[in-house]
Amino acid sequence: MGAGLLAAGVALGAAPAQACQLALVLALDVSSSVDAREYRFQMRGLGTAFRDPEVIEAIQVNGGMMATAFEWSGRDKQVAVAGWTWLETDAAILAFADRLSGAPRSHSRFPTALGYALGHAATRFSRLPRPCARQVVDVSGDGVNNEGFPPASAYRAFDFTRITVNGLVIAGADPDPVAYYREDVIRGPDAFLEVASGFDDYANAMKRKLLREIRGNAFAGRDEGGEAPRASAAIAAR
Numbered sequence: 130m131g132a133g134l135l136a137a138g139v140a141l142g143a144a145p146a147q148a149c150q151l152a153l154v155l156a157l158d159v160s161s162s163v164d165a166r167e168y169r170f171q172m173r174g175l176g177t178a179f180r181d182p183e184v185i186e187a188i189q190v191n192g193g194m195m196a197t198a199f200e201w202s203g204r205d206k207q208v209a210v211a212g213w214t215w216l217e218t219d220a221a222i223l224a225f226a227d228r229l230s231g232a233p234r235s236h237s238r239f240p241t242a243l244g245y246a247l248g249h250a251a252t253r254f255s256r257l258p259r260p261c262a263r264q265v266v267d268v269s270g271d272g273v274n275n276e277g278f279p280p281a282s283a284y285r286a287f288d289f290t291r292i293t294v295n296g297l298v299i300a301g302a303d304p305d306p307v308a309y310y311r312e313d314v315i316r317g318p319d320a321f322l323e324v325a326s327g328f329d330d331y332a333n334a335m336k337r338k339l340l341r342e343i344r345g346n347a348f349a350g351r352d353e354g355g356e357a358p359r360a361s362a363a364i365a366a367r
Contacts, residue, residue, distance in 0.1 A: 150191050151343060152261035154250045155198035157210070158270035159234055160241040162302065167328040168234055171269070174332035176230025181336050185222050187343040193217030194343065195261055197253055198229060201246035203239030204277040213258050240276035243268075243314065244283040247294065251287040265342050269297035269335075271328075273309040280313050293317035297338050299325050 155175070159168060175198075178184055188194055194217075198210040210232045216222045250266040257264075274280065294317055296310040311322050321341065325334035 148192065149195055149259050149261035150345070151194040151263045151265065152213075152254065152257050153194060153196045153342060154253050154264075154266045155196065155210075155229075156246050156250045156266060156268040157198060157200045158202070158241065158246075158268075158272075159200040159236055160202040160270075160272065161238055162241065162272045163328075165234075167271070167299075170328035170331050172232055173230050174328075174335055176226040177332040178335035178339055179222060179226035179229065184336060184339050184343070185219060187340055188216055188222060191343050191345075195257060195259065196225060199249065199253070200232075200234070200236070201249065202236045202242065204242040204245045206236050206239050206242070207246060207249040208236070213253075213256065215258075241270065241272045241274055242276040243270065243274035244278040244280050245276075247280055247283040247314075248287045250294075251283070251289055251292060254292065263345065264292045266292060266294045267297065267338065267342065268294060268314065269299070269331075270306060270310070271299040272302050272306050273304055274313075280316075284316060289316065293320050295320055295338065295342065296322045297325065297331075297334055298322060299328055299331065301327065 157171065157175075163171070193215060195213055196211070196216055197213045199207050200210055201207045211225060211228050214221065214225050216225055246268065247266070250268065254264050278286075294315055296315045298306050298310045300307050307322070307324055315322050323334050323338040323341075325331050
């Protein structure tokens with residue numbers, strides 16, 4: 130092989146992999162306030178959202194994404210559902226959806242240690258297999274922190290410098306989790322809150338949330354008609 134061809138071959142071999150635009154951590158509430166029926170709605174809703182053709186198209190148009198998921202409840206009860214997975218092909222996205230919707234519940238008897246869950250989510254990025262332009266935690270829940278340190282302590286103790294925390298709240302509990310997530314949980318550039326009217330609305334809310342997270346800032350707070358989504362609470366970044 131001539132020197133020129135050899136140099137070209139070396140250059141091609143050294144070419145970097147396609148850039149990753151989004152790394153997403155799904156943090157799923159399985160505390161004692163989530164009963165068996167609600168858990169099924171949550172996990173099936175996740176699977177349904179990832180199988181949605183519009184979500185699949187958004188992932189592929191974005192050039193793919195990294196995603197991982199874990200369940201959380203008590204202060205030391207964080208259990209992996211899916212490790213970091215590159216989602217780009219239909220097969221990879223559908224397999225990830227199946228893994229989420231078919232996951233067995235890890236715990237059901239423990240409180241809502243939200244601060245610990247956020248701290249655990251931050252540590253997941255240290256195991257990210259490839260660099261990504263945006264790092265986002267997608268934390269869902271139906272209640273406020275009631276065990277261990279609060280979200281504010283997690284934000285002081287762990288490195289959230291490059292991390293945006295968005296929330297998906299199931300409304301209806303007392304004290305109001307919507308206000309709590311709005312004031313104490315969401316954090317970072319372009320952070321927002323998505324509200325589900327109940328666990329049976331989880332799939333629709335998750336779809337809306339995923340589309341905003343995947344598409345990024347250009348689509349934040351807008352639906353296809355150009356209007357702010359009625360069921361979303363777009364929150365200013367902190």
